[in-house]
């Protein structure tokens with residue numbers, strides 16, 4: 252737990268950037284409020300750790316399973332041509348992965364996605380709710396298939 256970290260505090264700094272989709276084994280999946288890349292999401296480890304090598308083997312395995320499951324749910328919800336994965340954390344060091352669906356006709360195809368686009372794409376609360384509901388449904392279907 253780190254008081255200055257919004258992934259730990261889950262305060263308005265987090266609410267301004269993302270909304271919760273679901274809790275997974277060892278992480279929480281959030282929908283990014285900027286939807287320039289349709290379906291852009293963030294998977295954050297539940298505990299405050301900075302680097303992959305700080306996780307126990309079990310925790311790292313669960314985290315990778317969560318990541319895979321989240322990516323599959325995004326694939327099934329948004330049907331992108333590719334999903335990009337990015338771990339940065341220079342400023343907010345709490346381990347989190349950006350999951351960014353990419354589309355051949357969409358922004359940044361063939362290159363690195365722009366982390367903070369100059370013009371962002373916000374949705375209405377209703378549209379966010381609809382997307383989080385759809386992603387939740389696909390996550391649940393994964394459970395059933397297991």
Ligand SMILES: [Zn+2]
Pocket residue numbers: 252253256257258259260298299300345
């Ligand atoms: Zn933290």
